[in-house]
Amino acid sequence: MNVEEGIKKLIQKTFDIRKGEFKIAFLLQASIFLIIATLLIVKPIVNALFINRFGVESLPQAYVVLAVIAILISTVYSVTLKRLKLITVILRTLTISAIALIAFGVLLYFQFNVGWVIYLFYIWTSIFAVLSASQFWILANVVFNVREAKRIFSFIGIGAISGGILGGYLTSIIVSFVGTEPLLFIAAFLLILCIPINLMIWKKSASKYNLFKRKKRISIISDNPVKSILKSKLLTYLAAILGMSVLVAKLVEYQFSDIASSYITNPEDLAQFFAFWSSNFNLISLIVQLLVTRWVVGNYGVGKSLLILPLGIAFGAIITFTFPELWAVVILKALDGSLKQSVNKSAVELLGLPIPFEIKKRTKTFIDVVVDSVATGIAGFILIFIINGLDLGAEVVSLAIFILSGVWIWLVSKVRKEYLNSFQLLNRSKKEEKATLKLNKSKTVFDSFQKIVSSNKIPQILFLLEQLKHTPDPRFQKHLIPLIHHEDKVVAAKAIKILRYYKEPIIETQAIHELLKSEDEHIRVEAFIYLLKFANDGKQFLIEKYLNNTDEYISSSALLALVENSKSSFTIRNLSLIQTKLAKKTEVIENTKDEDLRQFLQIITIKIRALLQQNEDLETLELYFTHENPIVVKQAIVSAAFTLHERFINPFIDLLGNKIYRNEAKNALSQYGFLMIDELGKKIRTNEIPQNSLHFIPSVLELFENQKAVNELFKLLDHEDLAVRLESIRSLNKIHSNFPTLNIRKRDVVDKINTECKIYLQTLNMMHTQVLVSFHKKDKKALPNISLEESRKSLMKLLESRMESHLERIFGLLGLTYPPEEMSKAYEAIQSEHADMRIYAIEYLDNLLEGNLKRLLIPIVEISILDSISEEILHDLDLKVMGEYECFKLILNQNDTKLKLAVIFLIGQLKDPRYKALLKDLLLDKNLKIRDYANNALMQLES
Numbered sequence: 001m002n003v004e005e006g007i008k009k010l011i012q013k014t015f016d017i018r019k020g021e022f023k024i025a026f027l028l029q030a031s032i033f034l035i036i037a038t039l040l041i042v043k044p045i046v047n048a049l050f051i052n053r054f055g056v057e058s059l060p061q062a063y064v065v066l067a068v069i070a071i072l073i074s075t076v077y078s079v080t081l082k083r084l085k086l087i088t089v090i091l092r093t094l095t096i097s098a099i100a101l102i103a104f105g106v107l108l109y110f111q112f113n114v115g116w117v118i119y120l121f122y123i124w125t126s127i128f129a130v131l132s133a134s135q136f137w138i139l140a141n142v143v144f145n146v147r148e149a150k151r152i153f154s155f156i157g158i159g160a161i162s163g164g165i166l167g168g169y170l171t172s173i174i175v176s177f178v179g180t181e182p183l184l185f186i187a188a189f190l191l192i193l194c195i196p197i198n199l200m201i202w203k204k205s206a207s208k209y210n211l212f213k214r215k216k217r218i219s220i221i222s223d224n225p226v227k228s229i230l231k232s233k234l235l236t237y238l239a240a241i242l243g244m245s246v247l248v249a250k251l252v253e254y255q256f257s258d259i260a261s262s263y264i265t266n267p268e269d270l271a272q273f274f275a276f277w278s279s280n281f282n283l284i285s286l287i288v289q290l291l292v293t294r295w296v297v298g299n300y301g302v303g304k305s306l307l308i309l310p311l312g313i314a315f316g317a318i319i320t321f322t323f324p325e326l327w328a329v330v331i332l333k334a335l336d337g338s339l340k341q342s343v344n345k346s347a348v349e350l351l352g353l354p355i356p357f358e359i360k361k362r363t364k365t366f367i368d369v370v371v372d373s374v375a376t377g378i379a380g381f382i383l384i385f386i387i388n389g390l391d392l393g394a395e396v397v398s399l400a401i402f403i404l405s406g407v408w409i410w411l412v413s414k415v416r417k418e419y420l421n422s423f424q425l426l427n428r429s430k431k432e433e434k435a436t437l438k439l440n441k442s443k444t445v446f447d448s449f450q451k452i453v454s455s456n457k458i459p460q461i462l463f464l465l466e467q468l469k470h471t472p473d474p475r476f477q478k479h480l481i482p483l484i485h486h487e488d489k490v491v492a493a494k495a496i497k498i499l500r501y502y503k504e505p506i507i508e509t510q511a512i513h514e515l516l517k518s519e520d521e522h523i524r525v526e527a528f529i530y531l532l533k534f535a536n537d538g539k540q541f542l543i544e545k546y547l548n549n550t551d552e553y554i555s556s557s558a559l560l561a562l563v564e565n566s567k568s569s570f571t572i573r574n575l576s577l578i579q580t581k582l583a584k585k586t587e588v589i590e591n592t593k594d595e596d597l598r599q600f601l602q603i604i605t606i607k608i609r610a611l612l613q614q615n616e617d618l619e620t621l622e623l624y625f626t627h628e629n630p631i632v633v634k635q636a637i638v639s640a641a642f643t644l645h646e647r648f649i650n651p652f653i654d655l656l657g658n659k660i661y662r663n664e665a666k667n668a669l670s671q672y673g674f675l676m677i678d679e680l681g682k683k684i685r686t687n688e689i690p691q692n693s694l695h696f697i698p699s700v701l702e703l704f705e706n707q708k709a710v711n712e713l714f715k716l717l718d719h720e721d722l723a724v725r726l727e728s729i730r731s732l733n734k735i736h737s738n739f740p741t742l743n744i745r746k747r748d749v750v751d752k753i754n755t756e757c758k759i760y761l762q763t764l765n766m767m768h769t770q771v772l773v774s775f776h777k778k779d780k781k782a783l784p785n786i787s788l789e790e791s792r793k794s795l796m797k798l799l800e801s802r803m804e805s806h807l808e809r810i811f812g813l814l815g816l817t818y819p820p821e822e823m824s825k826a827y828e829a830i831q832s833e834h835a836d837m838r839i840y841a842i843e844y845l846d847n848l849l850e851g852n853l854k855r856l857l858i859p860i861v862e863i864s865i866l867d868s869i870s871e872e873i874l875h876d877l878d879l880k881v882m883g884e885y886e887c888f889k890l891i892l893n894q895n896d897t898k899l900k901l902a903v904i905f906l907i908g909q910l911k912d913p914r915y916k917a918l919l920k921d922l923l924l925d926k927n928l929k930i931r932d933y934a935n936n937a938l939m940q941l942e943s
Contacts, residue, residue: 017152017155021144023204024143024204024205025152025155025156027197028140028159028201029155029156029158030159031136031159031197031201032136032156032159032160032163033159033162033163034194035133035136035160035163035191035194036159036160036161036167037163037164037170037190038132038167038187038190038191039125039128039129039132040163040164040166040167040171040275040278040279040282041167041168041170041171041183041186041187041190042101042125042128042183042184042187043125043129043278044168044172044271044272044275044278045171045175045180045275046118046122047257047270047274048267048268048270048274049118049121049122049267049271050062051257051267052261052265052267052270053115054115054119056254056257056258059257059380059383060254060381060382060387060388061384062119062122062123062380063250063376063380063383064377064384065123066123066126066127066373066376066377066380067376067380069127070126070130070369070372070373071369071373071374073130074130074369077089077131081138082674086135086139086142087199087202089135090135090139091195091199093132093135094191094192094194094195094198095195097128097132097191098189098191099188100124101184101185101187101188101191102184102185102188104120105182105184105185105188106181108121108180108181108184109181139198139201139202140156143201143205161282164278164282165279165286166279167275167278167279168275168277168278168279168280169275169279170186171183171271171275172275175268175271175272176268176269176272179268180268225363225366225370226366227739227741228363229363232355234351234355234415235355235363237411237414237415237418238351238352238355238367238415239363240411241306241348241411241415242348242367243372243374243375244411245309245340245344245408246372247375247382247404248310248313248336248404248405248408250375250376250379251379251400251404252313252333252336253333254379254383255320255329255397255398255401256330256332256333258397259320259324259325259328259329260273260274260326260329263326277330278337281337281338282337284334284338285337285339285340285342288338288339288342289342289346292342292343293346294346296308296343297343297347297350302347302350302416302419303413303415303419305344305346305347306348306351306412306415307409307412308339308343308344309335309336309343310405310408310409310412311409312335312339313332313336313405314401314402314405314406314409315335316331316333316336317398317399317401317402317405319331319332320332320398320401321395321399321402332401355467382400383397386400453479453483458488458490458491461483461486461488462491462494465491465494465495465498469498477499477502478506480495480498480499481506481507484496484507484515489518489523492518492520492523493522496515497526497529499530500526500529505533512527512530512531513531516531516546516554516558521553521557521560521600524557524561525557526561528546528561528562528565529561529564532561532562532565533565546558547559547562547577547581555581556585556600556601556604559578559582559585559604560604563608563611563612564611575612578608578612579612582608582612585601585604585605589601589602589605599629599632602624602629602632602635603631603632606621606624606632606635606636607639610642613643618640618645618647618648621636621639621640621643621648622640622651624636625655630661633660633661634661634664637655637664637665638664638667640652640668641667641668641669644671648668649672652668653665653669653689653690653693653697654690654693655693656692657690657693657696662696666696666699666700666703667703670700670704674704674706674708676700676704677704678712684716684719694721695721695723695724696727697716697724698713698727698728698730698731699727699731701713701731702735705735706742707742710744713732714728714732714744716728717729717752722802722805722896725809726808726809726812729809729812730812732744732812732816733816733820733824736816736820737820737821744816746817749813750817750852753813753814753856754852754856756806756809757810757856760803760807760810760860761860761879763799763802763803763806764803764863764869764874764879765879765881765882765887766799766882766887767796767800768874768881769882769883769884769886770795770799770884771869772881773792774789788906788909791902791905791906791909792906794902794906795899795902795906798898798902799899802899803864807860808827810857810860811824811826811827822848826841826845829844830861830864835865838865842858842861842862845857845858859876859877863877885914888903888906888915888918889918891903892904892918892921892922897930900930901929901930901933904919904922904933905937907937907941908933908936908937909940911940913941915937915941916938916941919934919937919938920938922934923938
């Protein structure tokens with residue numbers, strides 16, 4: 001083994017980087033190294049130039065301007081990410097940034113309009129810092145999934161720290177020799193180097209994912225992050241603490257800049273000072289992270305660890321207040337810079353443990369961008385008030401830092417209680433949850449965790465295990481060991497899965513081998529993956545031993561485990577072995593007479609093919625959609641959805657029409673992420689969705705629970721299919737009940753209600769016409785096949801059904817402007833057989849509704865409870881009694897296929913030549929069935 005291979009093996013073992021991941025991880029590390037190095041070259045320079053040109057007293061206004069621009073840019077950036085490929089956005093950002101640096105360097109060198117250039121340069125640098133880091137981590141999250149990220153990001157993060165150290169020291173060393181402008185060209189060159197590196201990352205890894213997979217992994221600001229934050233006390237306090245840390249950091253930055261600039265007046269010397277200490281702070285942060293963080297967080301817990309940063313800053317603020325000198329403010333800045341990215345960061349990550357992962361994902365970008373920007377703006381306003389408004393000195397800023405640190409400490413005390421409560425609540429029954437919480441302060445979070453595990457409450461244990469999957473803290477490790485033998489198989493499998501996320505093995509080898517004999521497939525799979533991870537040089541022996549096991553259940557589970565463990569880095573040898581074994585499993589499926597074994601092997605091979613995702617595997621998965629065994633079909637749907645492949649979209653839509661697989665098909669389509677909303681909308685508008693599936697599209701859109709889904713559902717309110725309109729209203733009501741802050745324009749809803757009311761009254765008039773005609777022609781003799789009377793009754797029944805549907809849609813629309821639960825109860829009361837309930841509902845609506853809605857709706861509701869309709873009622877409603885010809889003409893001009901067919905059939909029975917013109921117009925209708933019915937009816941009229 002040469003030195004290079006030895007180093008590579010050491011890195012792989014230290015950071016748990018697996019085969020096939022090293023090159024991509026190294027490229028990502030190089031990319032973030034160059035980005036942060038660029039930032040640490042540019043930031044000290046622009047800070048020094050800004051302070052030298054405008055004075056430190058202009059920083060507060062710049063903070064406010066920066067906050068506003070940052071929010072606007074982030075909003076535009078989120079929209080851009082939805083519309084363009086991620087790599088396109090990254091390359092354009094890097095190219096524009098490199099050009100901007102060169103432009104700023106040239107303009108500053110020739111002293112062109114220096115004031116505006118420096119101000120723009122300062123704002124641009126801050127925006128670049130947010131965008132460049134953000135898009136890098138977005139790309140990293142596209143390349144690696146959540147579990148891979150937990151293993152690899154610590155290795156990639158070394159690149160960021162190294163870039164911070166090198167960039168600052170480089171600037172501090174050479175700025176005095178070459179000046180500031182040449183350093184900007186060096187920074188631009190570093191950014192240009194990022195372009196081919198990012199292209200290589202994309203081609204080697206990210207490009208293999210289809211559009212749906214890439215977009216799903218991109219974290220953007222969700223539609224309703226504020227509500228998600230406010231619904232959780234813990235998340236609210238967490239956001240407040242993070243906001244407070246940014247606010248205090250900005251005041252510390254101002255204080256640091258103010259005192260430093262009073263001692264160092266030369267801009268190049270000031271840039272050198274800022275760069276030197278920025279690198280020092282990064283170096284101190286790295287040392288604290290490696291040597292102190294784990295010990296502090298491990299021994300003192302989350303609550304006390306979170307206190308270290310604000311207490312340290314408060315201490316530094318007292319020193320700076322007492323001694324407003326350079327050495328004092330360096331200590332203050334060092335405490336903020338070194339502790340924030342080490343002890344505090346680890347404690348904050350652990351603090352999020354009780355918060356469901358999906359909620360954290362939904363709110364993370366909002367907290368990172370909006371909360372950060374708002375805090376920066378508030379810091380600017382505080383400084384404007386202190387410096388410009390009250391005309392006070394820098395000492396008062398130290399006092400403000402001390403006071404805000406006190407508020408920060410208070411927030412930590414509140415969040416600590418809420419953190420422990422979150423764990424204790426998991427161990428309470430529903431009855432206990434309603435009681436007032438009494439926190440036992442002597443208990444730690446680990447005591448609470450142990451109590452939940454001992455309680456044997458499966459839902460709570462599974463929730464905790466799910467959280468640990470995303471944050472596998474070593475201190476929980478010993479509590480997980482008993483769970484691998486838990487009576488609940490899901491708990492046992494999850495516990496084994498989490499234990500393999502740790503760097504060192506903790507389960508005895510013999511115990512794992514015993515677990516491989518478990519009757520549960522998931523336990524066998526997780527146990528084998530655990531063995532593979534910690535087998536080191538004995539991996540190939542284990543693979544051959546278990547893949548060749550005579551027990552099909554054990555060998556098949558081992559095969560699935562091998563594929564799952566190797567999915568990011570298939571070697572040619574392993575891939576060939578897997579395909580050979582898969583072919584043999586297929587032979588067993590075809591030949592075995594054991595139905596249980598056949599079903600088991602079909603499910604295993606389906607899961608394996610979904611992981612392999614070769615063309616033949618995808619084709620086989622699709623074939624399973626028509627399998628005779630519903631259990632096998634459902635597994636095929638779930639596994640196909642995992643691939644997020646475009647080829648499965650149409651089959652999933654088709655499966656919506658099958659009641660047995662409808663729920664699985666809905667969930668499968670929802671897995672594709674927000675892009676599926678546009679995809680379904682496009683297919684609806686181009687009539688690509690089968691009729692038996694069309695009615696269930698609104699319930700699919702409902703699952704997305706975002707503004708985009710609301711907008712698409714609102715478009716469906718104009719769909720020609722009445723059932724689609726009704727289902728869209730139902731879905732909108734469900735989303736509105738769960739997410740009332742999503743935007744639904746009341747004016748648009750009222751317009752829809754008006755339309756539905758007009759159609760209802762029109763249908764009522766048609767119904768009355770048919771009743772009158774039926775009454776006058778009652779004495780007519782029956783036709784040979786189907787009587788005219790029966791044909792008319794069929795039409796009347798359909799009209800009555802349409803009126804009921806219109807009424808339900810009206811109340812559904814009312815639920816979008818008034819409380820949906822109340823409108824649902826009112827509709828149920830209107831439909832009730834009890835007269836007093838119907839009267840009560842009318843009274844309730846009479847008091848609730850206002851203006852035009854009241855004048856329009858109350859008469860309709862009153863009519864809906866009557867047994868018959870008279871001409872007097874039509875007259876009161878300003879409805880003109882129409883003849884049968886006018887009635888038929890009106891129906892045939894509507895977009896209601898069933899009503900049209902009923903009328904055409906009735907016309908054929910009437911054999912009245914007056915209707916020939918109406919039928920001839922339908923011979924060119926786009927609907928084949930209507931054309932056929934019209935042609936048959938014409939033949940009846942002419943016979």
